[in-house]
Amino acid sequence: MARIVVNQKNIQDIDKAIKICPFGAIEWNEKKLEVEITDACKMCMICVNKGPEDAFVLEEDEVFIDKSLWKGVSVYVDHDNGVIHPVTYELIGKAKELASKINHPVYAVFIGSDIEKQAEEILHYGVDEVFVYDDEAFKDFKIEPYTAAFSDFIDKVSPSTVLVGATPLGRSLAPRVAARFKTGLTADCTILDMKENTDLVQIRPAFGGNIMAQISTPKSRPQFATVRYKIMNAPDRTDEPAGKITVCESPKNLFSAITVLSSKEKEVEEDIADAEVIVVAGRAIKKEEDLEMIELLAKEMGGKVAVTRPLIEAGWGDPKTQIGLSGRTVRPKLIITCGVSGSVQFKAGMTNSDYIFAINKDPKAAIFQVAHYAIVGDVYDVIPELLAKIKQSEEVKA
Amino acid sequence: MKTLVCIKQVPGTSEVKLDENGNLIRSGIDSKMNPYDLYAIESALKIKEQMGGEISVMTMGPPQAKEVIREAYMMGLDKGFLLTDRRFAGADVLATSYTLSQGAYQAGDFDLILCGKQTTDGDTAQVGPEMAEYLGIPHVANVKAIVEVKEKSIVLEVEMPTTIQTVEVTFPCLITVEKGIYQPRLPSYRLKKKTKYQEIIELTLDNFKDKNEKRYGLSGSPTQVEEIFPPDQNTTSERWEGEHLGTRLYDQLIDLKFIYKNK
Numbered sequence: 069m070a071r072i073v074v075n076q077k078n079i080q081d082i083d084k085a086i087k088i089c090p091f092g093a094i095e096w097n098e099k100k101l102e103v104e105i106t107d108a109c110k111m112c113m114i115c116v117n118k119g120p121e122d123a124f125v126l127e128e129d130e131v132f133i134d135k136s137l138w139k140g141v142s143v144y145v146d147h148d149n150g151v152i153h154p155v156t157y158e159l160i161g162k163a164k165e166l167a168s169k170i171n172h173p174v175y176a177v178f179i180g181s182d183i184e185k186q187a188e189e190i191l192h193y194g195v196d197e198v199f200v201y202d203d204e205a206f207k208d209f210k211i212e213p214y215t216a217a218f219s220d221f222i223d224k225v226s227p228s229t230v231l232v233g234a235t236p237l238g239r240s241l242a243p244r245v246a247a248r249f250k251t252g253l254t255a256d257c258t259i260l261d262m263k264e265n266t267d268l269v270q271i272r273p274a275f276g277g278n279i280m281a282q283i284s285t286p287k288s289r290p291q292f293a294t295v296r297y298k299i300m301n302a303p304d305r306t307d308e309p310a311g312k313i314t315v316c317e318s319p320k321n322l323f324s325a326i327t328v329l330s331s332k333e334k335e336v337e338e339d340i341a342d343a344e345v346i347v348v349a350g351r352a353i354k355k356e357e358d359l360e361m362i363e364l365l366a367k368e369m370g371g372k373v374a375v376t377r378p379l380i381e382a383g384w385g386d387p388k389t390q391i392g393l394s395g396r397t398v399r400p401k402l403i404i405t406c407g408v409s410g411s412v413q414f415k416a417g418m419t420n421s422d423y424i425f426a427i428n429k430d431p432k433a434a435i436f437q438v439a440h441y442a443i444v445g446d447v448y449d450v451i452p453e454l455l456a457k458i459k460q461s462e463e464v465k466a
Numbered sequence: 467m468k469t470l471v472c473i474k475q476v477p478g479t480s481e482v483k484l485d486e487n488g489n490l491i492r493s494g495i496d497s498k499m500n501p502y503d504l505y506a507i508e509s510a511l512k513i514k515e516q517m518g519g520e521i522s523v524m525t526m527g528p529p530q531a532k533e534v535i536r537e538a539y540m541m542g543l544d545k546g547f548l549l550t551d552r553r554f555a556g557a558d559v560l561a562t563s564y565t566l567s568q569g570a571y572q573a574g575d576f577d578l579i580l581c582g583k584q585t586t587d588g589d590t591a592q593v594g595p596e597m598a599e600y601l602g603i604p605h606v607a608n609v610k611a612i613v614e615v616k617e618k619s620i621v622l623e624v625e626m627p628t629t630i631q632t633v634e635v636t637f638p639c640l641i642t643v644e645k646g647i648y649q650p651r652l653p654s655y656r657l658k659k660k661t662k663y664q665e666i667i668e669l670t671l672d673n674f675k676d677k678n679e680k681r682y683g684l685s686g687s688p689t690q691v692e693e694i695f696p697p698d699q700n701t702t703s704e705r706w707e708g709e710h711l712g713t714r715l716y717d718q719l720i721d722l723k724f725i726y727k728n729k
Binding site for chain 1: 530554555556558587600627632634683687693696703706707711715722
C-alpha cells in the first residue's frame, strides 16, 4: 500500500520533471503552484527511479503482515468436467521449483464432482498434498460454488502463493477469489521466481508496450498469479505416486444464480496451440490472396498457418489462429514468422518456440530480438524462393 | 431493464518503448476506446432493442477519458459516468475493480453489467470478475453469444477450456463478452450532433460510499511494479542478410529436419 509523494523543493527544472512521465501523469497545478501526479499515473515508478533525487518518493504505509503464517505454493487444478487441463502439470512443475527455494510444500486444490481418480493422477507429478472438494454441486463450473470452495481452501491452508492456469475458466475464477481476499493477482506471467522472503517475482508484458514489468505483492497474501498454457515446463510423470490426498468438506452454502443448461464439446477445430510447425503471416502481407504462399509453405511442412492482430482486424484470418496475448500462446518446434514486426504481445505468445525463424525486411524489426534466425529480407522474395526450392527437390525425386 | 457498460480509454498504439538507458519513451497522446469494449456496447444495444430500458456507460480515468464516453453516446448509449480523481491514480486490478464497483453503486441499480473481455493495454481480463465480487453479484466471463434475454434472467453461451456451456443466470449479474459476439455499429453522425452537449456525470472519491483513501489508487493496490525492463533478447541468434535467403532458409530447414529431401 503506497503512494508517490512529490517533494516540491527537490524539483529544480519543472519542465524536465514533467517530461519524465511517459504517460503524461505529472502536471503543473496552476492554482497550487505545485507539481502533482494525476490519475493518468500507471504506477510505472519511472519518476521515482529516474526522476530528480528525492523529488518523487514512494511512501509506503506500515502494513504488518506475518509472512511466516502463509506457507505453501498451490496450484489450482484446471479441468473441464474432470478432464485435467495440461497447464495444471506445467504449473506444478513451476510450483516445485519455486517452493524448493523457500522450503515450502507444494499443494494442489482440486474442485469438481466425481474426481477421486483424477486426484490420484496428480500424485504422479510431485505435489505434497492434494486438497479435494468433491461434490455434486461442482459438477459444472459455476462461479459462486467454485469460489466458495477455493476460498475455503485458502482459509484452511493459508498458502503463500497460488498459481492458476490462464484458461477461460482460470481467468474467471482467479480474479474472483483474489478479490475476495483483497489481494494481488498478476495475469499471464511469463516468468516466475521466488525471493527468500517468500515474495513471488512476477514478470509479464506491461503498459501495452514493448516493456516487461517485474511485479510483486509485498504486503498481502496469498499472492495470486495466472500463467498461460505452454509457458512453463511440465515435470515427467513418475510411475510411483507420492504425497497424499486430503478430502475436504464442502462449504455449506453452494448456491448459484447460474444454471448450466447444457455443455457441449467444442467442435474439434484446428488448434494452432497443438501444431508442431507454424507459419505466421504478418502485416507485410499486402493482399488476402498472398496468404496462399504462406498456406502452401505450411502445408509443405505439415504445419499450420497463424496470423497477427493486424490481419485479424483486416478480416483475413480466423481469430482462433491469432498468436499473442489477445490470441493463442504457442510453443511449436518450429515457427516461421513472415513479415511480422514483433509486438511484445505477439512475442509473449510464441517466444518459447524451439526454433524461431523471422523474415522481415526491416533490419530493426523487434521480432529479431527473439528470433534464432533473423532473416533480413522481403517475404515476397524469400518465401517464393523457398517454395521453388522445395518444389524443385520434389520434382527431382519424381 | 437497467444496464451498465464499463469501458476504458487505451493507448492508440503500442508505442510505449524503452530506450537504451532504460527510460520509457514518451508516447503520443493518441488514444482510443478499448476495442473489446465495442462488443460490450453493441451487446447492450442489442439487449435494449429487445427489452427497452436505459444503458449507462462508465469509465475511470483522467478528464481526457470523456472522449470514450462521447463515442459511446454516438453509438447510442444513454447516460455517461466518469470516475476521476487524483486519488485513483496508479490503481492495479484490485483498486480499479473496487473503484468501479463503488462507482456502479452510485450510478444506479443495474440489472446487468457488461464489460469487454479484456483491454488491449493491460490484457488481464480480471477487472470484470473482481468488480462482480465487490458488488456481490455473479459473473459469467467469456460470453460468446447471448441466446435469450428474459424478464429476470439471461441465457448465454460461454467459452470454457474444452467445452461450450449454455447457462442461464438471473439478474443482477455481470458478464464479459468475447470479441465477435456481434458486429459493433459505427458511431453515428446524427447522434454525434445530438449528444454533443449531453452531460457526463463526474464522480470523485467524495461521491463514493467508501471514502477511505487507502482503498483506492496506488494505496489500494496490493501489487507493485518493482522494475521495468526491455523484453529478453535472444542472444544466440544468427542474422542473415543479402541474397538467396530463400535458398539458405531451405538448406537450414533441411539440416534441422523440418523438410525432408526424401519424404
